[in-house]
Amino acid sequence: MSLTIPADGAAPQKNWLEKLGSGHIILAVVLVLYPLVASDFFLTQIGGYSLIFGMLGLSLMMLAGYGGMVSLAQITVGGIAAYAIAILGNNNSNILGFGWPWWLAVPFAVLAAALASTLIGWISVRTEGIYTIMITLAIATATYYFAQQNYAIFNGHSGYAGIRAPAFWGVNWRDPRPFYYLCLGLAVLSYAAVLYGSRSTFGMTLQAIRDNPRRMRALGYHVTAHKVFAWLLAGVIAGFAGVLLVWFNGRVSPGTIGVDAAIDVLIIAVIGGLRHPIGPFLGAVVVVLMQTFAIDIVGAERFNTLIGMVFLVIVFVSPDGILGLWGRIKPQFAQESLRSGP
């Protein structure tokens, strides 16, 4: 038995740079330097917006990709955080608005979102597959109609307006560049958390439950508890996204949590791909770019048709979205390089 110990001190473990992977480093550099080249419009309307919707998609990807639970209620969860910010903080709709400082309102908003997500999860984990989709869609739609009819808490159809991102540490986080970095920071945090979580014991157990719930139950795992906990974690991410969303828009109304928005989140996650946490962010960039510029291509109001068509084509061609397409093309590149070798 010859266990070779590297003499020059190179540890068998990879150092943190290798662990991070070259792809991540390049991506990080590009994203951090993006404000140097981008205009204010590209910084917030494309960059910030994509990151926010990427986070919502990420919370769905986490549930669907690792837990096998496709939820259409992620925008509802985010919307609850957004409404909580409007109600607990300041708004100019003259209804509620407790005027809490941001450092108190934000944790409460995220907590409310996490609790709502847990509740939705608790209701829907009794079902599987398509049934989960139907129930979460029903919950999302019911919440939308409720918010529209309720004037005491949700201020009905008009919702809340005049919500401002806070200014602290001498930075006004409402300005384009700070806001972009705020979104980027939270998106990277949640991305890293999901990636790390997926390799943790909990993440592995969740994936095993997705693949074979009966076996995991027989092995003594509490399947329901694991699934509900996944909903809680997804709720935290969606909650942060909701906080950013209400600061981005400056307002929140039933339209924010409507069925269209719920489906947008699903489209983003699916177009990007549900196999890896980077998928939803890819999908978000594609969808936000399409929503912004499709008007120039197909004229005034028909961009939904274009988005629907692109979505249909991607679902038909590659069930795993853009990531799946890339996974299919990559081996061919590798093959090419082998052939062209000597």
Place this chain on the structure above:
Amino acid sequence: MTGRQAWGLFGLLVAAVIAWLVFAVWPDWLNAILISKKAFVSAILNGITLAGLYFLVASGFTLIFGLMRNVNLAHGSLYLLGAYIGYEVTSRTGYWLLGVSAGFVVLALVGVVMQVFVFRRLEGDDLRQTLVSIGISIVAADLMLAVWAGGTYQITTPEWLDGALTLPVITAVRSNGATVFLTYPLYRIVVLAAAIVIGVGLWLMLNKTRVGMMIRAGVDDRAMLSASGVNVHAVFAIVFAVGAGLAGFAGVVGGSALSVAPGEDVRYLLASLVVVIVGGMGSITGAAIGALLIGLAEQIGLVYFPTYGIVLTFVIMVVTLAVRPQGIMGKAR
């Protein structure tokens, strides 16, 4: 006393109370609590007739999903398209019945096309069927917006359906002793009757005919049915045609009672989802029970607690799921 008997007794008691509420002359204190007898009875009748409409939409949904495992979240779009087609045909020809038939026939054809060109390619793949049908509903909603714009249309009903019916229900007694009877729109009662006829017809078709036997057999064991010489694909195309046609039919019928506008597709998709979740997937009886519960909850909610009406529907769904995850009439999976 067994559990079944207890439930039966309970049901009889509830029925007796409701019958008394509907037919008796109310004392003043009851009028004070429940606004007025007229409001109460109208809410119940509106709930039941709305349930008829919901049943028409949801029965198509449950037929397609429950029997063929074919997820079609574009069902609401089928409803709305049927309504628009019914509007066009009725307003151009002046014959309402022609509009109703057109709604059914055109949507049945659309259904066959969808089944053959889209869903057949994705057989057994729930998630992709869901996603594709969502994609279709987005495109359909946008195209319908392009053609019919954002306006609200009302399909005109023929004169022989317009009147009101005087029901043998006393709403009040005047001080001079004259009794006031409740009048109710004839059209809504006809809708309810149509829903009942179609529901019974569907149930008979599925449970008592050879075609129904084939459909049920095809769901359980497709290969075996195919081996015994039946064209399974044709059977499924027919089921899809009937389900989609029912959605179109409901669209015209509903568009005549209420109105046709963008956004109705989502409303009726939600209604079908909740009805089918509550009633149990694939069961015609379940769809009827679910539609009745949701229709009544919605209308009673509208009268007595307008803000929380939608929450009542939602509570019914959650309670059903907590007690019977497979729905009231659903089979355990």
